[in-house]
Amino acid sequence: MSxxxxxxxxxxxxLEERTFPFAEEDWQGAExxxxxxxxxxxxxxxxxxxxALLIGGAGIAYFAVTGKERTLDRSTSAVPMDRTGTHxxxxxxxxxxxxxxxxxxxxxxxxxxxxxxxxxxRSVAAxxxxxxxxxxxxTPAAATRPxxxxxxxxxxxxxxxxxxxxxxxxxxxxxxxxxPTTTVTEPGRNDADMARIDEHPVTxxxxxxxxxxTSEAARATQEGRPGTTAVDPAMPTGGAQVTxxxxxxxxxxxxxxxxxxxxxxxxxxxxxxxxxxxxxxxxRVDSTGTPIEEAVAVDSTLAASGDxxxxxxxxxxxxxPWELSAMGGLLWGGGRYSGEPRDLWDADVTTGMGWSxxxxxxxxxxxxxxxxxxxxxxxxxxLLALERSLTELDVERFYFLTPVDTTVTLGTDTxxxxxxxxxxxxxxxxxxxxxxxxxxxxxxxxVLRAAREQVNRVSYLEIPLLLDAHLTQGxxxxxxRGGPTLxxxxxxxxxxxxxxxxxxxxxxxxxxxxxxxGYTARAYIRYRWNSAWSVGLEPVLRGQFGNSxxxxxxxxxxxxxxxxxxxxxxx
Amino acid sequence: xxxxxxxxxxxxxxxxxxxxxxxxxxxxxMGICTRYERNRQDAVARMNQGFLKILTHLADRRPxxxxxxxxxxxxINTVIDDHRRQKQRKAHETLEAPPERADLAEVNSxxxxxxxxxxxxxxxxxxxxxxxxxxxxxxxGFPHAEIAGMLGISEGTSKWHVSNARSILQQALxxxxxxxxxxxxxx
Numbered sequence: 001m002s003x004x005x006x007x008x009x010x011x012x013x014x015l016e017e018r019t020f021p022f023a024e025e026d027w028q029g030a031e032x033x034x035x036x037x038x039x040x041x042x043x044x045x046x047x048x049x050x051x052a053l054l055i056g057g058a059g060i061a062y063f064a065v066t067g068k069e070r071t072l073d074r075s076t077s078a079v080p081m082d083r084t085g086t087h088x089x090x091x092x093x094x095x096x097x098x099x100x101x102x103x104x105x106x107x108x109x110x111x112x113x114x115x116x117x118x119x120x121x122r123s124v125a126a127x128x129x130x131x132x133x134x135x136x137x138x139t140p141a142a143a144t145r146p147x148x149x150x151x152x153x154x155x156x157x158x159x160x161x162x163x164x165x166x167x168x169x170x171x172x173x174x175x176x177x178x179x180p181t182t183t184v185t186e187p188g189r190n191d192a193d194m195a196r197i198d199e200h201p202v203t204x205x206x207x208x209x210x211x212x213x214t215s216e217a218a219r220a221t222q223e224g225r226p227g228t229t230a231v232d233p234a235m236p237t238g239g240a241q242v243t244x245x246x247x248x249x250x251x252x253x254x255x256x257x258x259x260x261x262x263x264x265x266x267x268x269x270x271x272x273x274x275x276x277x278x279x280x281x282x283x284r285v286d287s288t289g290t291p292i293e294e295a296v297a298v299d300s301t302l303a304a305s306g307d308x309x310x311x312x313x314x315x316x317x318x319x320x321p322w323e324l325s326a327m328g329g330l331l332w333g334g335g336r337y338s339g340e341p342r343d344l345w346d347a348d349v350t351t352g353m354g355w356s357x358x359x360x361x362x363x364x365x366x367x368x369x370x371x372x373x374x375x376x377x378x379x380x381x382x383l384l385a386l387e388r389s390l391t392e393l394d395v396e397r398f399y400f401l402t403p404v405d406t407t408v409t410l411g412t413d414t415x416x417x418x419x420x421x422x423x424x425x426x427x428x429x430x431x432x433x434x435x436x437x438x439x440x441x442x443x444x445x446x447v448l449r450a451a452r453e454q455v456n457r458v459s460y461l462e463i464p465l466l467l468d469a470h471l472t473q474g475x476x477x478x479x480x481r482g483g484p485t486l487x488x489x490x491x492x493x494x495x496x497x498x499x500x501x502x503x504x505x506x507x508x509x510x511x512x513x514x515x516x517x518g519y520t521a522r523a524y525i526r527y528r529w530n531s532a533w534s535v536g537l538e539p540v541l542r543g544q545f546g547n548s549x550x551x552x553x554x555x556x557x558x559x560x561x562x563x564x565x566x567x568x569x570x571x
Numbered sequence: 572x573x574x575x576x577x578x579x580x581x582x583x584x585x586x587x588x589x590x591x592x593x594x595x596x597x598x599x600x601m602g603i604c605t606r607y608e609r610n611r612q613d614a615v616a617r618m619n620q621g622f623l624k625i626l627t628h629l630a631d632r633r634p635x636x637x638x639x640x641x642x643x644x645x646x647i648n649t650v651i652d653d654h655r656r657q658k659q660r661k662a663h664e665t666l667e668a669p670p671e672r673a674d675l676a677e678v679n680s681x682x683x684x685x686x687x688x689x690x691x692x693x694x695x696x697x698x699x700x701x702x703x704x705x706x707x708x709x710x711x712g713f714p715h716a717e718i719a720g721m722l723g724i725s726e727g728t729s730k731w732h733v734s735n736a737r738s739i740l741q742q743a744l745x746x747x748x749x750x751x752x753x754x755x756x757x758x
Contacts, residue, residue, distance in 0.1 A: 006679055033619050
């Protein structure tokens with residue numbers, strides 16, 4: 001062991017002799033740190049949960065609100081209003097089960113120009129209704145047919161496509177009627193009136209009249225007024241070439257629609273078991289025979305209001321509110337760094353060009369929408385770092401001899417003359433070496449950090465909660481879409497200067513947070529080239545709300561860009 | 572000696588177990604921190620940071636690595652990381668030549684019986700970087716190559732810092748020897 005090693009060893013041993021008495025206040029400091037770390041971890045766990053809750057809650061709220069509106073639409077439109085503004089009693093209702101409207105079999109000589117109804121499946125969940133007139137089971141429910149027709153007006157939502165003619169359904173019957181024997185018509189309105197109505201294109205204002213007439217027809221049916229003729233209001237369509245058809249020539253269903261409805265109580269007055277109350281003609285009963293107080297019509301596709309009772313709209317399924325989008329484009333931006341380590345970098349970080357691609361699914365209303373999707377975004381930044389070097393100066397002392405030419409006087413002898421002492425000398429020219437001290441200095445320049453120009457890239461998979469507001473103008477759609485995002489770190493590439501300025505830290509060694517809350521906002525303009533497909537140009541702003549790094553160095557990501565989108569509207 | 576049971580309890584984040592572990596590790600961690608920090612307050616703060624790291628990375632520890640050794644390494648890394656963050660080195664640093672060496676035999680002899688507090692005071696006088704490198708090399712036993720990697724310096728610089736620290740210490744010790752000799756009457 002050399003003296004130097006022995007010295008090191010002695011120092012080590014000496015230092016190991018030290019004792020450090022435990023102090024409670026030291027532990028209190030550690031406890032505070034542990035507590036802070038625990039809180040930080042809890043907060044980190046909370047954010048993804050909160051984001052998920054927010055997304056889920058917003059979705060549920062949206063569907064709850066829009067769902068309620070739809071239910072309200074149905075319930076208000078399904079019950080026809082009478083002249084006094086109260087709900088007219090329903091005289092007939094479709095079966096409780098899904099009813100497939102039977103294809104009409106035109107009676108011989110029938111001249112109805114409406115096309116035969118296509119197979120239309122309707123969701124009907126209505127209760128059977130007591131018809132006021134006793135109806136013979138052997139004959140088709142001629143008396144009840146108009147009432148059925150009144151209540152089975154098609155939904156106003158079926159506003160597209162060609163006209164459809166539907167035949168009235170026998171209510172509560174499972175066997176097909178052979179032929180109508182009795183027809184009922186609206187009081188005070190003859191075939192000519194009906195034809196006039198039919199020939200006249202129906203407008204919103206005009207829709208009220210036939211609505212009333214159907215209500216009246218229903219009432220007439222309930223009252224059992226004889227001599228009325230049933231006119232199926234479902235037959236004519238607004239603007240369609242439909243002529244009023246006499247009841248006797250009306251097409252009848254080839255077969256009774258299959259349904260599980262309770263049989264209609266055909267007696268006008270029937271005792272309710274156990275209640276002692278007599279069923280009134282307007283009472284409806286449920287499957288157990290209990291009267292139902294309020295008419296509830298939930299036929300979504302029929303959704304017939306009294307207003308549109310005479311205007312059966314075409315049966316074409318409405319366009320779906322769902323749309324799918326795929327998009328891709330370029331982003332300019334990247335990370336902005338701050339914090340104490342950033343001040344020591346002595347390097348610039350400028351914006352870079354990244355890219356983004358994604359897919360979204362949106363539930364689009366008339367002007368607003370909600371949805372989510374997946375975006376893959378890369379945020380690029382350009383790092384410009386200058387070279388840093390360390391200069392070491394090593395000084396060493398050395399000795400040297402310098403030759404000096406000189407004349408040396410040498411004493412060769414001493415002698416005395418007359419008592420005086422003399423010295424005999426000679427001069428010798430010689431060269432002597434003079435010892436000198438010098439210093440050798442060695443300068444070593446160590447490059448601590450090479451200059452570097454590179455692109456750093458950090459990629460995130462972002463899950464946004466998107467809210468949309470838009471306006472449609474012909475084939476063009478203008479809108480704004482945005483919302484919070486939950487970014488999942490997927491990849492990073494590049495390096496950052498070391499705060500000590502003597503190298504670079506690989507971006508993979510920088511402590512990134514795996515989950516970051518962010519935002520996305522974009523405006524879009526789309527052109528629809530057919531009913532389903534549209535293309536759009538979308539300027540976008542994306543970023544992160546907070547710091548995406550753990551530690552003293554802070555990074556906030558932001559980028560602007562342009563996306564091209566392709567959207568498909570489900571049908 | 573830290574038992575596996577205590578580690579398991581710490582993994583379950585039991586406060587009592589954490590306290591026990593802190594008490595057990597306190598001398599070791601404090602010994603490291605006081606060597607690298609100038610005062611006790613800073614040393615305690617650094618020790619607590621290191622202890623938190625030990626707790627949070629407890630699950631990552633490989634069981635075959637002795638716990639004390641692992642804790643020691645974490646503590647040293649914490650100290651070094653902190654120094655790297657705080658370091659504001661000038662772009663062109665000029666390092667002076669190490670001072671003259673003193674008579675080592677005398678110095679070593681004196682070192683054997685001197686007070687440890689006196690050595691601590693001498694160590695405090697060594698420049699921070701040199702003290703750090705000396706600690707890493709002479710006390711903690713890291714090779715120059717590793718020190719260079721840890722601190723982001725060249726190996727040559729690391730050697731220079733060790734040499735510089737030694738020289739400063741030895742000169743201080745030589746002065747102390749001279750004073751000691753002056754006090755002691757010669758026989």
